[in-house]
Amino acid sequence: MINVAALTAIRSKDGQSKKELAHRAGISLQYLCDIEAGRRGCRPAVIARLAEALNVPKSAIEIPCNNIHAA
Template sequence: MTADEVLDRFRRNLKTIREIKGLSQSEVARRLGVPPSYICDMERGRRSPNLRTVAAIAEVLQTPAEIFIGPRKLAKQVKPGLHS
């Protein structure tokens, strides 16, 4: 898999998981302490996250980090909602 393919999987899975969890781009951004445009840019492939950012997003979305670059079918199996 090429770097571009990994980033494409990441951006698609980020959006899928965020929507399953019922969070807006703005809410994810707020929890990460970044501008909402940062999340939008990642989902559109205009920005590439570093590993720390991927780990932080995984923590916010309460999802294992590896799912973000796995097959889309794995992302679609993420359970909705967040734990307190």
């Protein structure tokens, strides 16, 4: 599961636009907008591509499965 707040914060801090990140990750701009708005989730492979495009470890933008129900 993706940590939307972390994804958005890292992207903003890095100075990447949504359009640039979507292009670098190989996903559509609309899909990235939906992910960041919390309207859609994404598969682990997409999380990995987003992390690679942001040059961060996957764990920086991922919520571990064992923490999903902790809240």
